Amino acid sequence: xxxxxxxxxxxxxxxxxxxxxxxxxxxxxxxxxxxxxxxxxxxxxxxxxxxxxxxxxxxxxxxxxxxxxxxxxxxxxxxxxxxxxxxxxxxxxxxxxxxxxxxxxxxxxxxxxxxxxxxxxxxxxxxxxxxxxxxxxxxxxxxxxxxxxxxxxxxxxxxxxxxxxxxxxxxxxxxxxxxxxxxxxxxxxxxxxxxxxxxxxxxxxxxxxxxxxxxxxxxxxxxxxxxxxxxxxxxxxxxxxxxxxxxxxxxxxxxxxxxxxxxxxxxxxxxxxxxxxxxxxxxxxxxxxxxxxxxxxxxxxxxxxxxxxxxxxxxxxxxxxxxxxxxxxxxxxxxxxxxxxxxxxxxxxxxxxxxxxxxxxxxxxxxxxxxxxxxxxxxxxxxxxxxxxxxxxxxxxxxxxxxxxxxxxxxxxxxxxxxxxxxxxxxxxxxxxxxxxxxxxxxxxxxxxxxxxxxxxxxxxxxxxxxxxxxxxxxxxxxxxxxxxxxxxxxxxxxxxxxxxxxxxxxxxxxxxxxxxxxxxxxxxxxxxxxxxxxxxxxxxxxxxxxxxxxxxxxxxxxxxxxxxxxxxxxxxxxxxxxxxxxxxxxxxxxxxxxxxxxx
Amino acid sequence: xxxxxxxxxxxxxxxxxxxxxxxxxxxxxxxxxxxxxxxxxxxxxxxxxxxxxxxxxxxxxxxxxxxxxxxxxxxxxxxxxxxxxxxxxxxxxxxxxxxxxxxxxxxxxxxxxxxxxxxxxxxxxxxxxxxxxxxxxxxxxxxxxxxxxxxxxxxxxxxxxxxxxxxxxxxxxxxxxxxxxxxxxxxxxxx
Numbered sequence: 001x002x003x004x005x006x007x008x009x010x011x012x013x014x015x016x017x018x019x020x021x022x023x024x025x026x027x028x029x030x031x032x033x034x035x036x037x038x039x040x041x042x043x044x045x046x047x048x049x050x051x052x053x054x055x056x057x058x059x060x061x062x063x064x065x066x067x068x069x070x071x072x073x074x075x076x077x078x079x080x081x082x083x084x085x086x087x088x089x090x091x092x093x094x095x096x097x098x099x100x101x102x103x104x105x106x107x108x109x110x111x112x113x114x115x116x117x118x119x120x121x122x123x124x125x126x127x128x129x130x131x132x133x134x135x136x137x138x139x140x141x142x143x144x145x146x147x148x149x150x151x152x153x154x155x156x157x158x159x160x161x162x163x164x165x166x167x168x169x170x171x172x173x174x175x176x177x178x179x180x181x182x183x184x185x186x187x188x189x190x191x192x193x194x195x196x197x198x199x200x201x202x203x204x205x206x207x208x209x210x211x212x213x214x215x216x217x218x219x220x221x222x223x224x225x226x227x228x229x230x231x232x233x234x235x236x237x238x239x240x241x242x243x244x245x246x247x248x249x250x251x252x253x254x255x256x257x258x259x260x261x262x263x264x265x266x267x268x269x270x271x272x273x274x275x276x277x278x279x280x281x282x283x284x285x286x287x288x289x290x291x292x293x294x295x296x297x298x299x300x301x302x303x304x305x306x307x308x309x310x311x312x313x314x315x316x317x318x319x320x321x322x323x324x325x326x327x328x329x330x331x332x333x334x335x336x337x338x339x340x341x342x343x344x345x346x347x348x349x350x351x352x353x354x355x356x357x358x359x360x361x362x363x364x365x366x367x368x369x370x371x372x373x374x375x376x377x378x379x380x381x382x383x384x385x386x387x388x389x390x391x392x393x394x395x396x397x398x399x400x401x402x403x404x405x406x407x408x409x410x411x412x413x414x415x416x417x418x419x420x421x422x423x424x425x426x427x428x429x430x431x432x433x434x435x436x437x438x439x440x441x442x443x444x445x446x447x448x449x450x451x452x453x454x455x456x457x458x459x460x461x462x463x464x465x466x467x468x469x470x471x472x473x474x475x476x477x478x479x480x481x482x483x484x485x486x487x488x489x490x491x492x493x494x495x496x497x498x499x500x501x502x503x504x505x506x507x508x509x510x511x512x513x514x515x516x517x518x519x520x521x522x523x524x525x526x527x528x529x530x531x532x533x534x535x536x537x538x539x540x541x542x543x544x545x546x547x548x549x550x551x552x553x554x555x556x557x558x559x560x561x562x563x564x565x566x567x568x569x570x571x572x573x574x575x576x577x578x579x580x581x582x583x584x585x586x587x588x589x590x591x592x593x594x595x596x597x598x599x600x
Numbered sequence: 601x602x603x604x605x606x607x608x609x610x611x612x613x614x615x616x617x618x619x620x621x622x623x624x625x626x627x628x629x630x631x632x633x634x635x636x637x638x639x640x641x642x643x644x645x646x647x648x649x650x651x652x653x654x655x656x657x658x659x660x661x662x663x664x665x666x667x668x669x670x671x672x673x674x675x676x677x678x679x680x681x682x683x684x685x686x687x688x689x690x691x692x693x694x695x696x697x698x699x700x701x702x703x704x705x706x707x708x709x710x711x712x713x714x715x716x717x718x719x720x721x722x723x724x725x726x727x728x729x730x731x732x733x734x735x736x737x738x739x740x741x742x743x744x745x746x747x748x749x750x751x752x753x754x755x756x757x758x759x760x761x762x763x764x765x766x767x768x769x770x771x772x773x774x775x776x777x778x779x780x781x782x783x784x785x786x787x788x789x790x791x
Contacts, residue, residue, distance in 0.1 A: 057658035068656070068686075071786040072749075081750045153702075154665035156754060185658070265664035266701045330754075356750060390747045393754045 032111040033119020034063045041104045042066055043128040045083050046073075048235055051130065055184035055234030061127065063118045074112035077105050084234070084359045086352040093366040096237065134178055135238050139275030141168070143255070146208030148271035151186060157262050159214035159406065162272055163200055164255040173246035175279040176239065179232035181259060182270040188260040188358055190272065192230035194247070195254040202515075215404040216258060227287045229323050229416050231362040239364070240277075244284040245418070249276075262358075287322060287418040288430045290437060292337075292379045295402030296445050298409045300331065300385040302397035307331075307383040309411045311444070314376045316436040317429045319417035320368035324350050327412040329357055330391040331383040331400060337413055342374035349377070349415075357391070368418070379413045427462075434458050442471075449478045453485055456492070465496050476505065483512035487519045494522060499529040517546045521553060528560050536560040551581035559590055567594060629683065629708040629715050632691040637708060639681045639715070640734055647678040647731050647768035649761070650715055651705075654686055654724040655697045657785035659746060663725045664701040666742060670761055671705055677769045678729075680705050685724070686790040687711030716787055723782040729764040738764035738775055741782030748783055 032038065042060055050060035059065050066073065076082040083098040100108075111117070145162040152158075181187035193200075193216065203211040228247045241247070249255075257272055294311040301307075326335045332355035340346050350363060371377070385397050393407045394400070400409050419429035426432075435458035441451030456471030472489040479485055486509035493502035503526050509519035524539030540557035544550065558573030571594055577587035631637045640648055651667055653660040671680040682705050684694050691709065698707055710716055719728030720739045729738040743756035760780055767775050 057661075058656040068688075068789050069785065071789050076749055079748065081748060084750070263662065263665075264658070265661040358750060390753050391751060395753075395755065395757060 031117060032107060032114055033117050033123060034066060034111070035119035035121065036123035037107055037119075038066065038111050039063075040125055041100070041108060043125065045098065045100060045104070047128050048130070053184070055187070057185060067116055067118075070112045070116040074109045077108050080105075086354070086356060086359055086361070087363060088351045088353060090348045090351065092347060092349065092369055095364045095366045098235070134275050136176055136178060136240070136275075136277055139178060140278045141172075141276040142273055143167075143276070144273040145182075145210065145257070145271050147206070147210070148182075148269045149210065149261075151261050151263060151268040151270050153266045153268075154263050157188070157260060157406065158212070160210055160212055160259050160261060160270070161200065161203075161216055162210040162257045162259065163195075163204065163208075164257065164274055166249060166251075166253050166255065168249060168253075169251055171251070172249045172276075173279050173282050174249055174276050175241045175246050176277040177230050177247075178238040178275040178277075179230070179236075179257065180273045180275065181232055181257075182272045183268055184234060186261055186264050186268050186270065187272075188233070188262055189360060190232040190257055190259045192274070193256045193258060194249070195256050196250065196252075198252070198254055200254060200256045213258075213404065214260075214406045215410070216256065227289060227416070229289065229325055229362045229414065231325070233359070233361050238275075242285075244281070245287060246279050246281065246283045248283060260358075285418055286428075286430060287416050288433060290377075290415045290417055290433065292377060292413040292415070294379070294411050294444070295409075296448065298383075298400070298402035298411055300383050300400045300409060302394075302399055303386050305384050305386045305388065306333070307385065309379075309381050309383070311379045311411075311413075312376050313437065313440050315371055315373055316432050317419050318370070318372050318421040319433075320420050321349070321365060321371050321415055321417055322368055323362055323364040323416040325360075325362040325414040325416075326350060326352065326355075326379075326381070327360060327410055327414070328355055328381055328383070329406055329409050330393050331385050331389060331409050332357065332381060333384040333389070334380075334382040336380045338378045338380070339369075339371055340376045340378065342372055370420070371417070377413075377415065379411070381411050381413075383409060431458060431461060435462070447478060449475050449482065449485065452478065453488065456488060460488075460492055460495075465492060468492055469496065481508070481512050483509045483516055483519065486512065487516065487522060490519070490526065491522045494526045494529065499526040502526045503530075515546055517543050517550075520546070521556075524553075524556060524560070528556070528563070531563075533560045533563045537564070549580055551577045551584040551587065554580060555584050555587035555590065559586060562590060562594065567597075570594065628712060629710045632695055632707055632709070634691070639679070639708060640730070642679065644679075645732055647729060647765065648734075649674075649678050649680045649765060650683050650708075650719055650721075650728045650730075651680065652683045652685060652710075652716065652719070652721050652724050652726050652728075652787065654785050654787070654790065655684065655689055655693060656686075657724045659749070659782075659784035660725045661701065662752075663742060663745075664703065666745075667705075667725070668703065670742075670765075674762075674765050674769075678765050682707045683710050683715050684708070685710045685713055685716050685787050688790070713787070713791065720779070722787055723784045724787060725784055726782040727761050727764075729761070729768050731768040737768055738778055740777075740780040746783035 046060045050056040050058060052059060058069065077100055083100060085098040087094065089099065143164040149160050177192065179190050179192065181190045200216065255274060257274065259272065261270060292311045292313055294309050297309045324337065326337065328335060335352040335355045337349040338346055339349055385392065385400055387397060402409055419433065422429040435455065438451055438455035438458050441448055442455050445451060452471045452475035456468045456475060459471060460468035469492050472485065472492055475485045476489050486505040490502040490506035490509060493505065503523065506519050506523040506526060509516055510523065520539045520543035524536045524543060527539060528536035537557060537560045540553055540560060543553045544557060547553065554573050554577035558570040558577065561573065562570035574587040574591040577584045628636050629639065639650065682698065682703060689709065694707060694709065719736065721728055725742060726740055727742055728736060731737050738760065740760060742761040744753065744758040745756040746752045764775060
């Protein structure tokens with residue numbers, strides 16, 4: 001009795017499905033199936049992130065996973081929201097490009113329109129295999145954030161910085177870093193900065209807990225330019241540095257992980273870890289990060305739909321361009337960088353026609369791009385501060401200027417370059433680059449404190465002290481209360497043999513920042529040069545309280561004490577200096593001198 | 601003709617087609633114990649708000665604090681239900697998700713999409729607002745927070761759910777739009 005009814009039911013079901021089949025589509029569109037046509041695309045372009053434990057919110061590992069999101073997938077591949085890849089196709093290819101080909105995109109859309117049919121089991125390619133745990137195997141060193149951040153369930157995006165204190169006792173060379181940002185679903189991107197001077201620790205109110213802030217800058221005491229882009233975004237495969245390009249990490253260095261977090265609707269515990277892979281081979285190739293920017297031009301009136309900011313920098317040396325990282329905030333619209341070669345030909349370095357901060361990324365070139373000396377790199381970023389930009393943080397729009405908060409705007413382009421074809425006898429080509437860049441910035445904006453400061457530092461490093469002094473003086477004139485600027489000017493004056501003039505600047509530095517190690521040290525030195533040894537002892541002691549393990553301060557303190565005739569105290573400090581650093585030359589020499597003076 | 605055949609076969613398929621055939625009596629959604637529940641029966645004359653969510657939809661998740669805020673605010677004026685239309689979701693999985701997001705609202709499973717069809721919703725998260733006379737006065741997005749799946753505004757600029765509840769509780773206020781599609785995950789993908 002039931003047989004006939006069942007057969008009717010089957011007929012009915014197929015007839016209701018019929019309109020969904022591609023009868024209306026023109027041309028001989030054959031029936032696409034998941035197993036034959038779609039699985040290879042999904043396995044290659046989706047499953048890397050869409051699987052348990054990864055960044056994407058649901059898995060796409062088999063037919064039923066994909067079927068449950070079929071229409072959504074068709075929508076997001078058609079709009080090119082997924083896979084996330086912002087740049088337009090261009091001649092200079094990027095590595096690990098996620099963009100779907102038009103053919104693959106059309107295949108997915110057609111398959112969904114045809115009813116998302118599974119197909120013959122025999123057609124299904126083998127399931128993708130993924131490495132579990134650390135992608136490159138067990139790291140040589142794993143660091144976990146000391147304290148987790150509890151991400152609140154709601155509110156705007158959060159920017160949090162975790163400080164990792166490196167427990168290494170000697171210099172290490174890093175060939176790869178794997179960032180595990182915690183629960184990947186809520187971390188939009190993460191970025192590691194190398195902090196060699198503990199500058200970030202001062203910003204932690206609760207040690208080990210990290211600190212908030214979207215953009216951070218880290219001061220460096222010596223010429224030690226940032227050289228590596230250590231970036232994580234969903235789907236990032238850890239990058240192994242090319243031969244010879246390892247990153248140097250010293251004892252006492254901190255790594256700062258800057259994260260962009262998005263609330264999920266429920267509280268989330270975010271506790272990132274970092275895995276470091278070392279190599280025995282010190283770096284032989286020294287890349288550096290070039291930054292083009294023009295934040296001071298960012299003064300965008302409300303309602304402005306197409307506010308253009310540019311910067312053009314001409315390279316003083318040949319470089320290989322390895323990677324590029326454009327950065328703007330929520331008003332960013334059309335982001336472009338172009339190279340104009342010495343012969344006048346132009347090539348697009350990157351073009352993102354619809355900027356989206358949420359999917360910002362570092363883009364590495366599939367092959368290094370040679371940019372000869374004389375090539376001009378041009379940045380052209382446009383901004384939309386109208387109501388028509390739905391990402392506009394202000395409603396109604398307000399005037400927006402350059403700044404570090406997410407509601408401020410930015411215009412930055414970082415390029416990782418490796419100087420090539422240079423003669424090492426002419427000095428470090430990175431210094432030539434850095435000086436050219438600082439000079440460019442001073443010309444671009446004479447009121448740019450940092451540009452004057454950096455140019456001063458470059459000139460000083462090159463031994464051109466008079467020119468350096470002029471730049472530092474310009475910097476201090478712009479920011480009379482800046483600790484760093486005053487200290488640098490003071491230090492340069494001491495170096496130039498003007499310790500008396502240096503004192504007031506060094507005191508100003510300490511007025512701005514009482515716990516400024518460098519300024520105490522430099523002031524101690526300046527006072528000692530003027531035979532004010534009691535004053536010098538006081539400053540060296542203050543420096544030592546800030547950094548008790550510093551052998552050079554110990555040696556100088558000993559020397560000042562010896563000058564005052566306090567030989568026993570001096571000896572103790574020299575000995576301690578040698579305990580900290582058995583090669584400390586001043587301590588060694590002075591200890592010998594003491595022995596000769598007083599054999600006791 | 602086809603429609604009539606459908607109705608005959610509805611005997612076999614259960615309640616889904618009953619709704620399609622216009623027999624608007626049996627909304628056979630289930631509570632987490634598996635009992636059939638009519639969300640309108642318990643409404644005691646108040647407007648009813650059905651909130652459709654998918655556990656695997658990140659936009660559904662991000663809306664949890666918004667949904668809680670609005671349902672708290674209007675708790676005395678309307679009856680709220682969370683509705684999960686994915687038939688592959690087990691009651692245990694739904695219970696866990698509801699607890700994770702800290703909801704204190706009654707929960708329904710809608711495996712046959714009886715409420716989905718009655719409410720005309722297509723996406724999660726979307727809502728359906730019924731007035732005291734059980735008339736559907738609004739279906740669609742909660743607000744315009746999301747622009748598309750990769751972009752959200754810093755804050756919404758429209759508030760369709762609040763407007764609809766206000767209209768449903770007022771005497772006879774008309775809504776500008778009875779239907780505004782949301783951004784999120786298709787319900788038809790889990791049919």
